[in-house]
Amino acid sequence: MSGAGGGSGPAGLQPGRIHPGAAGIAAALRRVIDPEVGLDVVRLGLIYGIEATADGVRVVHTLTTEGCPLAEHLSRAMRVTVEGLPHVGRVELDLVREPAWHPEMIAGWS
Amino acid sequence: MPTARSERPAASGAAGPAAAPGMGPSVGTALAPPLRLPGEHLLAALAFYVAGGLGLVWMAPVLSRGGFADVRVAAVTHLFTLGWITTTIMGALYQLLPVALGGRVRWPRLGHATFAAHVIGVAAFAVGLATARTGLVVGGAGLVAAGLLAFAAHLAVMLRGAARRGVTWGCVAAADAFLVVALMLGFLLALNLRTGFLGPGRFTLVALHLHVAAAGWVLLVIIGISRRLLPMFLLSHGVSEGPGQAAAWLVAAGAGVLALTHHVLPMAAMPAGGGLLAAGVAAFLVQGWLHFRGRRRPELDPGLRLVGGALVLLGAATVLGVASMLTGAGSPRLDVAYVTALVVGGLGLFVAGHHYKILPFLVWHHRFGPVAAERPVPLVSELFSEKPALAAVSLQLAGAAGLVASIAAGSPVAARICASALALGAIVQAGQLTAVARRRPA
Numbered sequence: 001m002s003g004a005g006g007g008s009g010p011a012g013l014q015p016g017r018i019h020p021g022a023a024g025i026a027a028a029l030r031r032v033i034d035p036e037v038g039l040d041v042v043r044l045g046l047i048y049g050i051e052a053t054a055d056g057v058r059v060v061h062t063l064t065t066e067g068c069p070l071a072e073h074l075s076r077a078m079r080v081t082v083e084g085l086p087h088v089g090r091v092e093l094d095l096v097r098e099p100a101w102h103p104e105m106i107a108g109w110s
Numbered sequence: 111m112p113t114a115r116s117e118r119p120a121a122s123g124a125a126g127p128a129a130a131p132g133m134g135p136s137v138g139t140a141l142a143p144p145l146r147l148p149g150e151h152l153l154a155a156l157a158f159y160v161a162g163g164l165g166l167v168w169m170a171p172v173l174s175r176g177g178f179a180d181v182r183v184a185a186v187t188h189l190f191t192l193g194w195i196t197t198t199i200m201g202a203l204y205q206l207l208p209v210a211l212g213g214r215v216r217w218p219r220l221g222h223a224t225f226a227a228h229v230i231g232v233a234a235f236a237v238g239l240a241t242a243r244t245g246l247v248v249g250g251a252g253l254v255a256a257g258l259l260a261f262a263a264h265l266a267v268m269l270r271g272a273a274r275r276g277v278t279w280g281c282v283a284a285a286d287a288f289l290v291v292a293l294m295l296g297f298l299l300a301l302n303l304r305t306g307f308l309g310p311g312r313f314t315l316v317a318l319h320l321h322v323a324a325a326g327w328v329l330l331v332i333i334g335i336s337r338r339l340l341p342m343f344l345l346s347h348g349v350s351e352g353p354g355q356a357a358a359w360l361v362a363a364g365a366g367v368l369a370l371t372h373h374v375l376p377m378a379a380m381p382a383g384g385g386l387l388a389a390g391v392a393a394f395l396v397q398g399w400l401h402f403r404g405r406r407r408p409e410l411d412p413g414l415r416l417v418g419g420a421l422v423l424l425g426a427a428t429v430l431g432v433a434s435m436l437t438g439a440g441s442p443r444l445d446v447a448y449v450t451a452l453v454v455g456g457l458g459l460f461v462a463g464h465h466y467k468i469l470p471f472l473v474w475h476h477r478f479g480p481v482a483a484e485r486p487v488p489l490v491s492e493l494f495s496e497k498p499a500l501a502a503v504s505l506q507l508a509g510a511a512g513l514v515a516s517i518a519a520g521s522p523v524a525a526r527i528c529a530s531a532l533a534l535g536a537i538v539q540a541g542q543l544t545a546v547a548r549r550r551p552a
Contacts, residue, residue: 035474035482035489037345037407065342067274069142069209073479080483103345103406 021088022050025057028085032077035070041078045105048096056089057082062101071095142208143215145476147222151201152469153547154229156540158193159462161236163533165189166454166513170529171522173450173513176442179313181303183446185239190453191323192232192254198461199331200228200261202468203282210338211282212273220264227257235300244304251300255293262290277355281334284362288326291369295319317380318372320449325387326365328457333358333394340398343414343467344405354397360390384435391428395421411491412499413466416459419507424456426514447518454532455510462506462539469543470494481551493549494542502542505535 029047030040041047041061049060059078063071075093082091165186166173172180204221207213215221231253238246265286272279296319302308308315337354341347364386372379398421410418430448437444470493478487509532516525 033489035478035487036343036471036491038489038491064345064347065338067209067212069205070475070479073475073482077483101347103347106345106406 018049018051021057021085025050025059025082025085025088028081029059029078032074032081034064034074037064039106041074043107045107046101048099053090053092056091058092058094060094060096062096062099064101066097143204143218143221145472147215147218147225148201148205148472149469149547150222151197151204151225152465152472153544154225155194155197155201155461156465156543158189158197158229158232159458159536160533160540162186162189162194162454162458163529163536165236165240166529167526167533170513170516170525173446173517174443174520174522174525176444176446176517176520178442178446178449181239181242185236187449187453188232188239189236190458191328192228193236195328195453195457195461196258197225197228197232198465199328200225202335202464203265203331205468205472206335206338207268207272207282210335211269211275211279213268213271216267216271217264220260224257224261224264227253228261231255231257247300247303251297255297258289258293262286262293277351277358278334278337281330281358281362284358285327285330285334288322288330288365288369292319292323292327295322314372318368321383321387322365322369324452324457325361325390326369329361329391329394330358330365332457332460333361333390333397336394336398336401339464339467340401340417343407344401345407346401346404349400349404351397353393353400357390357394357397360386360393362390364388364390380435384431388428388432391424395425395428411466412496412503413463415500416463416466416503416506418463419503420456420459420463423451423459423507423510423514426511427451427456430514430518443517443520447514450517451510451514455514459506459510462536463503465539465543466494466499466503470546473546473549477550485551487551493546498538499542502535502538505531505538509533509535 026042026047030042032041033039034041034044037044044064046061046063047059048062049058051058051060059082061078063074068074075095079091079093082088169177169180169183169186172183177183204215208215231250233250234246235250235254238244238248238250265282269279269283269286295315298308299312299315299319302312302315333354337351341349364383366383367386368379368383372383398418402418407414427448430444430451434441434444434448470490473493474487474490481487509528509530512528513525513532516522516528
């Protein structure tokens, strides 16, 4: 996952680069929990990147399973969570299939 | 199976999901039917499960004497096969097909109509058998046949429109065909109760009906859907799926051999078909073992414990089935122990385990998911208490295994005690899941 220091807002962002506020956004996304597994989307390894766009942020993520029935809830919660952060700007969610998610991507299990 | 839970209320409203090249974020949600369609099936199935469990308590002494020819045993058997297992599969497929295959429930109203015909028919059929009222038996069988034929046609239409056609699709499609065959055989047996036209050959037809239904219909669906559900629930993505694929081919071939050749080549059909089925079950058990061994989830929840136990009982059923085939008709208790291990233990408890997974998941998806971004909601596993669930799981596993052993040993007292344990477990599970079905966000 892309992770970098804290930026202050969308002004001056370089599209396609790691968002300067990626660390803060990732921290916020840890509040988005998979209700079946009980782990957050960051720890599950679903977040592939947090990139700057011309006017905000793009969160590149995947799902554990193609055609996941709960994908809409996930997207909604991620969007609401990131939009709630200060100085983020426009939020794009980019759902990708490759690389395919694998359980080895989970960062530990308490 | 990711979704979301916001531990604190989010600050702003949410728009729809972003464009998602490749994965279609809302495809399952968009195609899935309202909660009522799968929900009514799953709740009715639980009621049949409790009735079947109590029926086992009632018939335990008969079972322990090897009384497979008693029509009251047939009544209890059908509470499990048609009432518990088939009603569950019907409801689960309405929810899973859109997710697993990208299909759509074409006619939800037809789904409700087939549900009504099916559950009324099964109840009438079972009561008719239990009370020796052949009019009720034939009437109930007619309703079941009408409901299941309409369901099979509806399923065929849904499969025809499915976006993804792989092994799971093939399993469900083949199972749909075997459902119709099993139904026709069953209807012949129901008519035979009134006319006796089958004569001594009825027991061969009973065996054929049982195996086409249990293997061709139920097991094929289980094998196909497990390819999606087991990795999702166990987080065992990436394990080899070869054994599961082999299991699908072997079970389909075995059920096909039995269905097509038993009247033409009766001496060859049972060993050949039975051998293929046994090999198929063995391959499926290997697949299940690979998933459990390769899982990333360290703790098994109640549902997955029940599924694991069911797989063990399915293995025991296969051993008993081979032994039964080798001994011919000489050991009725062995035959009854085999069918009990297969229907109540292997298939029935596999379904029970998935109830603990699917029903809470559905309730969360339809009721809690839409508000998860705005306010705190429980996890799926928090929709019911784990301790009673674990007790229910233990009762069901111990009860089923003990019942099989008691029947094989010919002990009516032990059989009744074990059946009571199983029934109590079923009651606890049904009570818990019925309460889950009523839960809504605060």
